Amino acid sequence: MTQKHFVLVHGSCHGAWCWYKLKPLLESGGHKVTALDLAASGVNPKQLHHLRTLHDYTLPLMEFMSALPDGEKVILVGHSFGGFNIALAMENYPHKISVAVFLTAFMPDSVHSPTYVLGQFNELTPAEIWLDTQFLSYDTPEDPLRTLIFGPQFMSKKLYQLCSPEDIALGGLLIRPSSYFTEDLPKLKKFTDEGYGSVKRVYIICSEDQAITLDFQRWLIENIGVVEVKEIKDADHMAMLSKPQQLCQYLLEIDSDE
Template sequence: MVNFVLVHGSCHGAWCWYKVKPVLESAGHRVTAIDLAASGMNMAKIEEVHTFSDYTKPLIELMESLPPGEKVTLVGHSFGGYNLALAMDKFPHKISVAVFLTAHMPDWTHSPSYVLDEFIERTPPEGWLDTHFSSDLDPVMPQTTMLFGPKFLAFKLYQLSSSKDLALAEMLIRPGSLFKEDLSKCMSFSEEGYGSINQVYIVCKKDLTITEDFQHRMIENNSVKEVMEIEDADHMAMLSKPNEVCCCLLDIANKYN
């Protein structure tokens, strides 16, 4: 039995794994889909979450609660790749493999914000469509929050997903943050921690947000053990191609646990 921990991306919550979780469980595995701070059913508000570490706290607490000797398979989607990196750095002895599903994948040679800065630089303002950004000009801990708009959801994230899943997202997304200001001040992830763990990247070839080209760019900058690809998967691959995602995860479970 493998213990999967599923980590969502910005503005989303554990709910986005609803198609994947029961399939993995029916194969005999334990699956925990978590809500990060101010996400899903977590009661905090994004304005109360001042640092990336605060945002990742639910994942860190879960990792701390694991019994001695128990390891997990971490799966991160989109910005959730950053949460994986932090957990990998802190708990390398508790992780069998980390799976990046069309996710941001920082390296350990640059500032944690390096990949994010590059991603933002490559995304023109008009590429965000109707996403709403709001800046908190706190001189000590400035923060930019965002909320994906209906057009951005429909045309950049869920373009190959069902109308039901798009409607679900429109009802359940919450304001989030990329914590760019905080990540720019954090220490680099370490090769001894983050870099020591088996990493698998699942490329989603029809992702219009984190494009295939950018996914491969991140892969080339890291020691990725294996690369898998899913054809015709949009950014929300767990919803548009759930069976293919599950097949990848079950294959990974067999190889690395």
Template sequence: MEEKQQRHFVLVHGACLGAWSWYKLQPLLKAAGHYVTVLDLSASCIDPRSLDELCTFPDYTLPLFKVMESIPPDEKVVLIGHSLGGLNLAFAMEKYPEKISLAVFLGATMPDTIHRPSYVLEKYLARTPAENFSDTQFAPFGRPEDHLQSILFGPQYISSRIYQLSPAEDVALAISLVRPASLFMQDLSNRSPFSNKRFGFVKRAYIITGKDKAISPEFQHWEIKNTGVTIVKEIEDADHMAMISKPHTLCQYLLDIAK
């Protein structure tokens, strides 16, 4: 009988969310015999930092960097990034490509190696009507010279565009735990493209969230075509929060992809 290989999954949440958003998926992966790490990015959920303390996307990504630094030299992890977490994955892929066996983008923003890191967000914002953001709040923060803007999902946006197929209890949980985040557009627009030798070296997979009203399936297909991906799967009946609305299907997809 073939011995099952234990893998280490590192789950990276999206904007305004936190490690809590993986609470359904984490035990499923553990029950399948794998090791799982979840984390709060800077100024997210119970992370003690304030958004005002952050100026750059790497500042925001620091907790993921610390996890990657703790990985032994002889171990590789499977990174999973949701929504804006795809960009956190990209920074980790650029910094620690030798420690990553696979990067999975789940309904996520996925940059390329041609354009500056802000390009994928610029395209997303250009294709998304302003009214889609509903009661989401945008506000300046930090020093004026840094041109920083925060984003805070409102209850209507959460219930109608992110969790529209998720249980009501999870919608209530999300509304109670949401914290402001930032896209750090100014910082990302001033950075060089991710490299083919490092970011491009890591094998990539993309899981499309088929009923997504936050990052449309059409835009996800555009990202896949723009960047190039080794493996593509789709959860046809998942909203933006596939780990909440379809955790068992997502778990099986991740186990299949990781093989």
């Protein structure tokens, strides 16, 4: 068996802690697993008001990728908004990634601005879906940062509805405010075919996701295309918590270049 190195990238408001079930499952098969805290997430010491750009937020992943030895390749797994973070790593370090896995995640393309898929999501998603999620702005109108923090109802009904009460409680205790960096995303250059587009992409659908719905997950796949699609039946948005064994099996089945 060839050892694989999985790098797990969480979504908004979460941290490396959300992979606590999946990490030991992958490691028990003899694989290496790195679960990262992005900036101002999990136990990362940065505060959200210190961040202004997607790159600021993604910096821990970028530093990790930069430090990888030449010749070593990883399998990037991005969950939810983490799809943007792994896309940034794919653009800058394509030669260090054997495959990128989008787990019910936003998946940008190389035709439109990086903000395009988020804009489509906002257009197609009714505002009521957010329930008690709070949206706030930091600092001045000239230099704003729109932030969000998931509310208990949103978490229990839209993100964690198929998870255990213990996992819902854990999430409620550990989430931190985050941002979609909607002020910065329109300023970013398009991802390129030579960088981002050169990395093999796999999408894992979660059929019962009430946040990034099944229809929108399929739209994302049709918008850019992937080499493989896998679907976890009866998985909510937090598949790493509600269906960790199935997710582990799918990740191990993915064909990589290693």
